[in-house]
Amino acid sequence: xxxxxxxxxxxxxxxxxxxxxxxxxxxxxxxxxxxxxxxxxxxxxxxxxxxxxxxxxxxxxxxxxxxxxxxxxxxxxxxxxxxxxxxxxxxxxxxxxxxxxxxxxxxxxxxxxxxxxxxxxxxxxxxxxxxxxxxxxxxxxxxxxxxxxxxxxxxxxxxxxxxxxxxxxxxxxxxxxxxxxxxxxxxxxxxxxxxxxxxxxxxxxxxxxxxxxxxxxxxxxxxxxxxxxxxxxxxxxxxxxxxxxxxxxxxxxx
Amino acid sequence: xxxxxxxxxxxxxxxxxxxxxxxxxxxxxxxxxxxxxxxxxxxxxxxxxxxxxxxxxxxxxxxxxxxxxxxxxxxxxxxxxxxxxxxxxxxxxxxxxxxxxxxxxxxxxxxxxxxxxxxxxxxxxxxxxxxxxxxxxxxxxxxxxxxxxxxxxxxxxxxxxxxxxxxxxxxxxxxxxxxxxxxxxxxxxxxxxxxxxxxxxxxxxxxxxxxxxxxxxxxxxxxxxxxxxxxxxxxxxxxxxxxxxxxxxxxxxxxxx
Ligand SMILES: Nc1ncnc2c1ncn2[C@@H]1O[C@H](COP(=O)(O)OP(=O)(O)OP(=O)(O)O)[C@@H](O)[C@H]1O
Ligand SMILES: [Mg+2]
Numbered sequence: 001x002x003x004x005x006x007x008x009x010x011x012x013x014x015x016x017x018x019x020x021x022x023x024x025x026x027x028x029x030x031x032x033x034x035x036x037x038x039x040x041x042x043x044x045x046x047x048x049x050x051x052x053x054x055x056x057x058x059x060x061x062x063x064x065x066x067x068x069x070x071x072x073x074x075x076x077x078x079x080x081x082x083x084x085x086x087x088x089x090x091x092x093x094x095x096x097x098x099x100x101x102x103x104x105x106x107x108x109x110x111x112x113x114x115x116x117x118x119x120x121x122x123x124x125x126x127x128x129x130x131x132x133x134x135x136x137x138x139x140x141x142x143x144x145x146x147x148x149x150x151x152x153x154x155x156x157x158x159x160x161x162x163x164x165x166x167x168x169x170x171x172x173x174x175x176x177x178x179x180x181x182x183x184x185x186x187x188x189x190x191x192x193x194x195x196x197x198x199x200x201x202x203x204x205x206x207x208x209x210x211x212x213x214x215x216x217x218x219x220x221x222x223x224x225x226x227x228x229x230x231x232x233x234x235x236x237x238x239x240x241x242x243x244x245x246x247x248x249x250x251x252x253x254x
Numbered sequence: 255x256x257x258x259x260x261x262x263x264x265x266x267x268x269x270x271x272x273x274x275x276x277x278x279x280x281x282x283x284x285x286x287x288x289x290x291x292x293x294x295x296x297x298x299x300x301x302x303x304x305x306x307x308x309x310x311x312x313x314x315x316x317x318x319x320x321x322x323x324x325x326x327x328x329x330x331x332x333x334x335x336x337x338x339x340x341x342x343x344x345x346x347x348x349x350x351x352x353x354x355x356x357x358x359x360x361x362x363x364x365x366x367x368x369x370x371x372x373x374x375x376x377x378x379x380x381x382x383x384x385x386x387x388x389x390x391x392x393x394x395x396x397x398x399x400x401x402x403x404x405x406x407x408x409x410x411x412x413x414x415x416x417x418x419x420x421x422x423x424x425x426x427x428x429x430x431x432x433x434x435x436x437x438x439x440x441x442x443x444x445x446x447x448x449x450x451x452x453x454x455x456x457x458x459x460x461x462x463x464x465x466x467x468x469x470x471x472x473x474x475x476x477x478x479x480x481x482x483x484x485x486x487x488x489x490x491x492x493x494x495x496x497x498x499x500x501x502x503x504x505x506x507x508x509x510x511x
Contacts, residue, residue: 059411079417089412093430093507102426103418131507147416 027212040198043208082148327386335394343402390443397439401432
């Protein structure tokens, strides 16, 4: 294992056995993630992005190859990996505070302190007694980000975390996630369908291709931070990726 | 503006059901006009009987007797069916044990068991309470199992990702998410209890609303029987409304509607 690689994905494959047929969700994926890196993953629908994240999270059993987290093969879910799903998945019958502290040990005061700190981070001070049903989509997703961060994961896995939000909220949240990433120095892997989002946040953009589901390209984004979506270098990467997709779409049609 | 308000009032009157009741009572009155009180008492005769049984205390005593039995039988059904349902829904091995029995037994109506229960539990209250327990048990059990089985897997997954262990997941995700189904079961259990208590009291005798209805018929006081039947309908209606109101208030966050 090399010095600062936190995650090594080697020759990983995953087949789902369904009653009528076997689905090869991932054929062969290789990817190395360095400690503290922000990785964006993009790719056509159904090319196995969610499956890859779920494998890293330990939510899918029985895969081929190796996923090594700090050198240990991932076999099941654990608190060293935080997951943020596209839907917030907060429990509707618990207050924000109880959702945040679910499964955590500690005294009441410690937990309250922790809740306050992290709600502040996601700009939701004084919302601890509110129920998820009373929050907007963006607010609920921020709570779920706080929930994952509070557990200090080594890696945070985000599966289209902003996919369900409107354009304006989405831009604000991208900035917020970027800020949190810089503050917490957590390694993050984010799946997205939004090319701008991938470039805005990623140190690397991993492009996956379907049939066979593989990593096609890893593009290093060398834009200094804080990044501007309107910059020239931003446009360069955007065109690069758009062109890539235009070509590959033609490939797949033929 | 004015016409709008008018249609609003008309709609309100129609929707509150009063028209239906006026039609119902008119038809009833007309039908009863041609018959003897013993064959079919009129609304007014029924009303008089109702006032009589209320003022001499018969009705009150019978209501209390019936409600007491419902409370015991239904309460016991809630206390037993919910835990068994939760375990059955959650653990496959328990389901394999319980479901074969459940799928057959729940089609045996309580009334069919009355004479057996009389032998087993005696002629007093015990056999009636046992019958109610039996009648309310299955709707609660079946719905509780359905609630557990239909728990949103993604919530279970999220909670375990956040560090909640199996027991914590059971009590903070699976049980709460089953609450709307359990509540439906409890409501259905209550109507089963009411139906069953009347049948039991009619067949076994003693006291209670069922006995009032049955004995009045036997002494040709049909209007008294009608008074009992109307009381029964009202009790069922009020109990269900009350339960659903309390459910909405207390269990709002669990998604009870
Ligand atoms: N539990 C499962 N059982 C069977 N097949 C599955 C399962 N999960 C995913 N698949 C299949 O695996 C393939 C990859 O799915 P996956 O959800 O990983 O794609 P994705 O890249 O995340 O797509 P999207 O961008 O639409 O979210 C799809 O063909 C999908 O139908
Ligand atoms: Mg996906």
